[in-house]
Amino acid sequence: MTTDTLRDVHGVPVLDCADDGPVLRDGDAALDVIGDALGRGAELVVLPVSRLGDDFFQLRSGVAGEIVQKFVNYRLRLTVVGDIAARLAASPALRDFVTEANRGRQLWFLATRAELDGRLRPAARR
Structure with a gap:
């Protein structure tokens, strides 16, 4: 098992979670x-799609809301990284949720870590 790493992305301390870590099934x-x-001083957590159970992407289950609310409560930003195109195609509600989340700053769904670099680039933050 690989380990989660703290890295600096354009001045933002980011905890980059390993792809093969435990799956988050609830808050x-x-x-x-x-x-x-928090122990490492991160402001943003990058969580691979592989670390989220199927219930997260079924909005009726409430798991996404529960997990995201925990991050909000602790004032940590969350970025889910990976390909969710098939899930978006199958669920208009999930597609709307992801679209709205990506307009804000608290929760992003991105296909690659390189996209996160672009979002955190100082010119992009304005």
């Missing part, structure tokens, strides 16, 4: 990642 599981992020 309590998210607290482990949050505790690690």
